[in-house]
Amino acid sequence: MGLVAASIAFWLAAWWANARIAGSAFARTPAGRLAVPAIFGITVLVVWEGLVRGLGVPGVILPPPSAIAQRLAASTGVLWGDFVQTFVKGTLSGYAIGCGAAFLTAIAVDRSPFLTRGLLPVGSFVAALPIVGIAPIMVMWFGFDWQSKAAVVVAMVFFPMLVNTVAGLRAAEPMQRDLMRTWGASYWQTLLRLRLPAAMPFVFNGLKISTTLALIGAIVAEFFGSPIRGMGFRISTEVGRLGLDMVWATIVVAALAGSAFYGLVAWIEGRVTFWHPSQRK
C-alpha cells in the first residue's frame, strides 16, 4: 500500500510543480518548454512502476517499466535483428518506393486537369480506407520475407502521398505562374523553379503522415506471416508465450524508431521549407 500512496504523492507533487512552472516566466524559455513534458513523462513512468508493484499486478498483465528496461538491455541482439528486418528492410524500402512512385505519378497526372479532378476524390477516398487489410494478400503474393512488408508499405503510403503532392502542385498562385509565363519559362522551368518549391510544404506533410503509416503497415503485415525475426513477429509470438516484458521492449524500439523517423523527416522539412510561415520561430 505504501508504494501506491507514494506514487500518488509523487503524482500530486509533479502536478503541483508543473502547474507552478507553467504559470511562471520559466515556461517561456526553451528549457521550461522541455521540462514540463519531461516531468509529465517521468511521472507517468513512476506512477506506473509504483502502482504495478504496489498493487501486485502480475507481470503477464502489465510489467513495470524497470522490468521492461532490463529486458531491453538484456536482449539488444534480438531486438536489433528485428529492427533491421522490419524497419531497415521492410519499412524504409517500401517508404522510398511508395513515396517516390506517388510523387512521380502526381507530376505526371498534374499535366492533365481532367485526370487531377478525377484522381483527387478517388485518392482521398482510398486514403481513408483500411488498406492494412491487404497485408494477407501481399504476404501470399510476395512470400514471408521483407518484400511482402515493403509491398504493404507501398500500398499504404501511395495514396496519402499522391493526394498531398497533387494538392501541393496546385499551391502556386495564378499570379506567380503568370509571372513565369511572362518570363517565357518552359513547363519544366516553371515546375522546377516555382511549382515544386511551392508544393514542398504539402509534399512534406504527405511524407510525415507516411512515416507512421509505413511502420504500422510493416508491423501488421508481419502478423500474417514472417521469417523468425521482425518486430511484428516478436510481438505476436511473445504475446502467445506471455512474455509481456519482451513485447513492451519491442514496442519501445518501435516507438523510438517511429519518432526518430518522423523527427528526421520533420528536420529535413525545416531545412527545405524554411521560407514557409509555419517554420518561422
Add this chain to the structure above:
Amino acid sequence: MRSFLPVLTVVSAIVAIWYGACVWLNAAWTRDQAARAGEEAGFAEILAGSFSQERPVLPAPHQVAAELWDATVAEELFGRRGIVRTGTLSNRSLVYHAWVTLSATLLGFAFGAGLGILLAVGIVHNRAMDMSVMPWAIASQTIPILAIAPMIIVVLNSVGLSGLIPKAIISAYLSFFPVVVGMVKGLRSPDAIQLDLLRTYNAGRGATFWKLRLPASMPFLFASLKVGAAASLVGAIVGELPTGAVAGLGARLLTGSYYGQTVQIWAALFAAAIVAAGLVGLIGWVERRTLARMGMAR
C-alpha cells in the same frame, strides 16, 4: 457534378488495370494446367482461365462483386442460415461479420471521440495540461500504436474481458488522438480580436467556450472525426486478428489467408471499404447539415 466524368474515368482506368493484372498474374496457372494436359494454351484460354479460377492469385473484379453479393444479399435471403429462414443473421454472411466489426468500431469511436473532446477542453483551459500532455499526444502519433493491439486483446482476455470491449478499447485509443489534436486546434481557432470582443462584453470562461470557442471548432471537429472514424475501423479490424478468427471482418481476412481463399479476402476487404466509406460519408453528411445550419458552409 463537374468532377463526375473525371472520377468515372479514373475508376474505370483502375478497373481496366485490375483486369489486366488479373491476366498477367493468373496466366501461369492456366499455362500449368495446359502443360500438364500436354497442350499449348492459346490466348483465349488464358483469358477465360484468368477470370474464372476457384482460388486465383488476383480475383477479377466481377468475381469479388459476385462473392460480395453471395455473401450478403443472397446468403441472407436464400441461405439455409439466412435472416429470412432463421430470423437471425447468418454467421457465413458478410453482413454479420461487418456488423460485429462495426459495433466495436462505433462503441470505441464514441468513447474515443468523447474522451478526446474532453481532453481538448482541458488542454485549452489549463496551461499546465497543455504544456505537459500536448507534446506527448503529438509524439504518440509517431508511434505505431496499432502494434500493441494484439497485446491489449490477449491481456484483457486473461483478465476475463473478451468480445466487444477489447476491440472497442483499441478503436477508442486510435480515434482518440486525431480528435484531441483537431479539437485543440479548433478551440484555439477564434481570432484574438474575437476573444477581445467577448472580454469587452465581460463574458466569463464558460460563456466564451459555449458561444465562441465551441462553434468555431466545429469544422475542425468534423475533419478530425472523419480521420478518427477511419482509424477506429482499422483498430477494430486489427483487434480481431489475434482472437483466433471468431467473427468480424478481420477474422474473415485471417481465415481467408489461412485457407488461401483469395476471393473471400478481397470481398472482406471491400466490405471493410464500404463500411469505412459509409462512416465517413455519414459524418460528412452531418457536417454539411450542421455547418449549413450554423451559416458556416463553404
